[in-house]
Structure formats: C-alpha cells, structure tokens
Amino acid sequence: MAEILSGRLGPAATFATTEHFNLQTARSITVAESNGRASIYLAALSTNLIGQTSRLGAAFHAFALILLPVLIFIGVTTFERLVQSSIEDIAYARRIGRLRGFYLDLAPELEPYLALVRPTSERPLSAAMVRPGGWQLTLTTAGMVAVVNSAVIGSFAGLLLQTLGERSLVITLAAGATVGAAALLIQRRRHRLVLDAYRPDAIDRAAIFVPEPQQAEAA
Secondary structure, eight states: OOOHGGHHHHHHHHHHHHHHHHHHHHHHHHHHHHHHHHHHHHHHHHHHHHHTTTTHHHHHHHHHHHHHHHHHHHHHHHHHHHHHHHHHHHHHHHHHHHHHHHHHHHHHGGGGGGOOOOOOOOOOHHHHHHHHOOOHHHHHHHHHHHHHHHHHHHHHHHHHHHTTTTTOOOHHHHHHHHHHHHHHHHHHHHHHHHTOOOOGSSSSSHHHHOOOOOOOOOO
C-alpha cells in the first residue's frame, strides 16, 4: 500500500487520521444525544407521575387521560431516535474499522499492538458478532426506553378501562399487562427490523455523498 501511494502517502495518512477523528467525534455525539434524550424523557415521566399520585380522584383520571398519551408520544419518538442513534453508532464504528485496516496495510508491523478480530477458516466470523441478540438489544438505551414505554402504555390502557366503568382490579391489571406486553413486542420487533435493514450507505448520506466532478467550461 505504501508503495502504491508513493508520494501521496503523507496526504493519504493525514486524510485517514482526520476522517478517523471525525468518525470518533460523531460516535461521541450519538452517545451524548442518546443519553440526553433518555434523561429528558425519564425526567418528564417521573415528574408528572409523582405529581399525579399525590392527588387521586376524578381530577386525576381526567388529567392522566390527557397527559399519558403525550408521554407515550414522547416515549415512542425517543425510542425511535435512540434506535436510529444506535444504528448510526454501529455505522461509524465499522467505518473506523475500515480505517484501521488501512493503517495496517500501511504498517503491518503495528498489528501485534492492536486489538483485532480477523475471520479465519478455523474461527469464522459468527453472526452473533455482527448481529446482536435479543437480550443485548434489551440492554441498550433504546431497549430500556422500550420497557418504560410499555409500562406507560399498559398503565394508560388500564386507566382507560377503569374510567369506562370496569371495577374489577384483576381485569384491569390483566388488560394493562396484555397491552403493555404487546407494546414491548412491537418495539422489540421494530428495533430488530431496523437493525436488519441497516446499510452502510444509508447512514449520514449528506456527509458521504461525493458529487460528480464538474467539467471545466469551454473557453
């Protein structure tokens, strides 16, 4: 690789390290945004729930029936953005991996000092290494928010059923749990579908788009 680049080695290495730095910065931004969005949602949820549990009655039911759908909307949009951010983080990490391959092509003697995973015939790259399992998705910030969303949606369903006149606590709890479980399954399915549909060229397209070189105008 060094012989092929010849006199362009210096500019190529500078460009690669600059791109590496930009990608690492982009990864940091996705993590910061994910933490910020999750914190805002959980803070709004906890503040409103604590305020409502301090006064029960007809007013509580009326206000909760208005407020909970808003919190559900915030939760669902937060979940969707967290899924997007996690996919973006994966894309940036893989682009950094490609640059690490470029560095090793330039200086193979650095390989003993870097943590690398290369597929071999004896140890092929397993699907688990490139496709996280269901439990791993649950451990992500998006997975955590999905569980919270499901609890809020289930609570809203139970409260709505009680407001409509259902007095049986067992039926109300069963209905809320069923709706909440269905909401969790839908969100987990959504997370998996987005992950499986991931394409490297679909992430941050504005930054990776390279326009056609403009032809010089005839004199």
